[in-house]
Amino acid sequence: MSGSNALGGKVWKFGDNINTDLMLPGPWLYRSAEEQAKAVFINNRPEFLREMQPGDVIIGGFNYGMGSSRPAARSLRNAGVGFLLAEALNGLFLRNCVNFGFRAFECPGVSTAFDEGDRAELSIDDWTATNTRTGQTLAVTPIPSMLLEMMLGGGVLPMLEAKGLIARHQAQAG
Amino acid sequence: MPMTITEKILARAGGEATMRPGDLAVVDVETAVLMDMTFLPEGWREVLKLHDPSKVVIAFDHLVPAPTVQAATAHATGRKFAARFGIERLHDVGLDQGIAHAVVADRGYAIPGTVLVNGDSHTCAAGAFNCAARGVGGPDMLYAITMGKAWFRVGETIRYDFTGALRPGVSAKDIFLYIAGTHGAHVNQNVEYGGPGMGTLSMNGRRTLATMGAELSAEFTIFEPDDLLNDYMRQVNPLTVTHPTMPDPDCVYRERRTIDLGTLEPLVALPDAVVNNSVPVGQVEGQHIDQAFVGSCANGTLDDLAVVAHVVKGRRVAKGTRLIVTPGTQTIYLAALKAGYVETITAAGGIVTPATCGACVGGHLGAIGPDEVCLTASTRNFKGRMGDPSARIYMGSPATCAASALTGVITHPGSFFAGDVA
Numbered sequence: 126m127s128g129s130n131a132l133g134g135k136v137w138k139f140g141d142n143i144n145t146d147l148m149l150p151g152p153w154l155y156r157s158a159e160e161q162a163k164a165v166f167i168n169n170r171p172e173f174l175r176e177m178q179p180g181d182v183i184i185g186g187f188n189y190g191m192g193s194s195r196p197a198a199r200s201l202r203n204a205g206v207g208f209l210l211a212e213a214l215n216g217l218f219l220r221n222c223v224n225f226g227f228r229a230f231e232c233p234g235v236s237t238a239f240d241e242g243d244r245a246e247l248s249i250d251d252w253t254a255t256n257t258r259t260g261q262t263l264a265v266t267p268i269p270s271m272l273l274e275m276m277l278g279g280g281v282l283p284m285l286e287a288k289g290l291i292a293r294h295q296a297q298a299g
Numbered sequence: 300m301p302m303t304i305t306e307k308i309l310a311r312a313g314g315e316a317t318m319r320p321g322d323l324a325v326v327d328v329e330t331a332v333l334m335d336m337t338f339l340p341e342g343w344r345e346v347l348k349l350h351d352p353s354k355v356v357i358a359f360d361h362l363v364p365a366p367t368v369q370a371a372t373a374h375a376t377g378r379k380f381a382a383r384f385g386i387e388r389l390h391d392v393g394l395d396q397g398i399a400h401a402v403v404a405d406r407g408y409a410i411p412g413t414v415l416v417n418g419d420s421h422t423c424a425a426g427a428f429n430c431a432a433r434g435v436g437g438p439d440m441l442y443a444i445t446m447g448k449a450w451f452r453v454g455e456t457i458r459y460d461f462t463g464a465l466r467p468g469v470s471a472k473d474i475f476l477y478i479a480g481t482h483g484a485h486v487n488q489n490v491e492y493g494g495p496g497m498g499t500l501s502m503n504g505r506r507t508l509a510t511m512g513a514e515l516s517a518e519f520t521i522f523e524p525d526d527l528l529n530d531y532m533r534q535v536n537p538l539t540v541t542h543p544t545m546p547d548p549d550c551v552y553r554e555r556r557t558i559d560l561g562t563l564e565p566l567v568a569l570p571d572a573v574v575n576n577s578v579p580v581g582q583v584e585g586q587h588i589d590q591a592f593v594g595s596c597a598n599g600t601l602d603d604l605a606v607v608a609h610v611v612k613g614r615r616v617a618k619g620t621r622l623i624v625t626p627g628t629q630t631i632y633l634a635a636l637k638a639g640y641v642e643t644i645t646a647a648g649g650i651v652t653p654a655t656c657g658a659c660v661g662g663h664l665g666a667i668g669p670d671e672v673c674l675t676a677s678t679r680n681f682k683g684r685m686g687d688p689s690a691r692i693y694m695g696s697p698a699t700c701a702a703s704a705l706t707g708v709i710t711h712p713g714s715f716f717a718g719d720v721a
Contacts, residue, residue: 146679191486193434224437281438292346
């Protein structure tokens with residue numbers, strides 16, 4: 126693995142229809158981004174935050190990120206999740222991944238190609254994901270370059286800052 | 300090239316001749332709606348340049364009247380922002396107050412044939428008005444109000460044709476529960492509604508169904524325009540130029556499905572998931588409930604309050620059961636007051652709250668406690684959505700909720716309506 130667009134980490138598997146309330150539960154909506162990142166999956170999988178290492182990978186099923194517009198993608202990014210691959214991403218969740226600079230992509234077949242604890246490697250340069258245990262490589266569905274640029278550039282806010290449209294951020298992780 | 304409603308609206312707003320599935324649409328935003336949550340300090344940034352104040356609507360809704368200092372601070376930020384840029388459409392706490400999507404509906408802010416965005420997932424509510432409306436994220440809203448634009452991945456379209464008419468006691472919520480239960484999620488797809496039976500649905504019924512498009516995970520949920528819509532727009536927002544948009548006759552749908560409204564029955568979604576989770580009321584009849592809730596952007600319309608009042612009139616909410624009713628806007632609250640619904644519901648032991656997102660989002664005015672059971676006519680029944688994660692949330696129509704509040708157990712509403720559908 127080499128280059129900034131190549132990443133890898135241990136796999137945490139989730140099923141279909143993982144909703145945003147699970148990643149960012151209602152009672153945390155009004156807390157700081159830092160505190161929100163400590164509540165990821167607290168209701169359905171409390172061991173996730175205790176045991177995950179920075180760079181670990183989430184692999185999800187169909188309609189990952191269904192639900193509300195709350196910034197669940199920001200919480201995953203701030204919690205240190207390296208990237209996320211799912212059979213299909215919810216459209217609104219994808220928007221937030223682009224906007225908050227969190228790497229999340231669709232990768233058909235990913236939920237059967239990986240087991241819990243496998244190591245997943247992602248190359249955005251050639252749009253592939255590899256299971257290092259089995260050696261199997263899957264095609265990752267590319268997203269339009271305008272969106273990829275925003276996602277890899279840290280999201281939409283740095284772009285609006287650079288254009289002088291919004292004030293620069295002075296507080297913590299946003 | 301023939302296009303669906305969604306494709307046509309996005310093409311027009313994007314200045315393109317055509318728009319087809321797979322395209323990235325970068326479009327002009329006609330209406331950008333900011334809710335109070337957008338102004339919370341963790342998401343909001345000071346705006347230095349605004350694209351066009353006349354295209355912005357602000358509605359405080361999740362946190363009204365402010366239950367916390369943090370909420371009050373967000374409201375103050377919103378007021379200051381409105382004053383700085385001369386934004387006239389500010390719906391503050393008071394008579395103009397309401398859930399953003401319901402305010403948009405009341406005031407005719409959703410212009411047929413145009414694009415509307417809001418940082419709340421149920422923005423698709425405005426699809427009832429033939430508007431390409433989508434819930435986006437907080438950063439998308441900053442992008443929309445400063446750049447005047449939004450981007451969308453164009454998906455394939457599923458078309459639903461309605462025939463027939465709903466039987467008494469069956470509502471738009473039941474149509475939704477049928478679609479969600481039968482066809483599941485519509486991820487990355489647009490949903491369009493039309494057909495000869497569409498005209499039998501009131502604007503309020505269409506709003507319920509359009510709002511629930513978020514629960515189908517649809518990109519857009521859009522109704523065809525008709526005389527009812529055109530008359531409504533002329534009545535509430537007569538000066539606006541609308542662009543009613545019909546699908547082209549030969550446009551390509553991923554699938555076309557027909558639903559005979561006359562065959563539908565009251566349904567309930569079981570706890571924790573809205574899609575693929577619907578059962579006939581009879582299957583869960585007798586299930587104990589602690590609370591029944593009717594409200595939210597999906598079911599806080601005057602029609603919904605009328606149904607609740609009809610069912611509970613002259614009766615009493617069961618001992619040990621709470622009935623919470625939240626109108627979508629204070630305008631609806633006032634209309635319900637004048638029509639006697641508020642008095643009827645209050646006398647029956649229900650609580651009619653001010654307009655807010657409130658209990659639907661597990662906020663103030665109706666949160667549920669550990670191990671409690673709620674039957675809700677609102678938007679979501681996700682685990683932990685309305686309060687404690689150990690609580691169980693069933694979803695049904697306002698009629699089913701009201702009937703169940705009277706007995707304290709899930710109850711079929713049929714006997715309260717002429718032409719019993721039981």
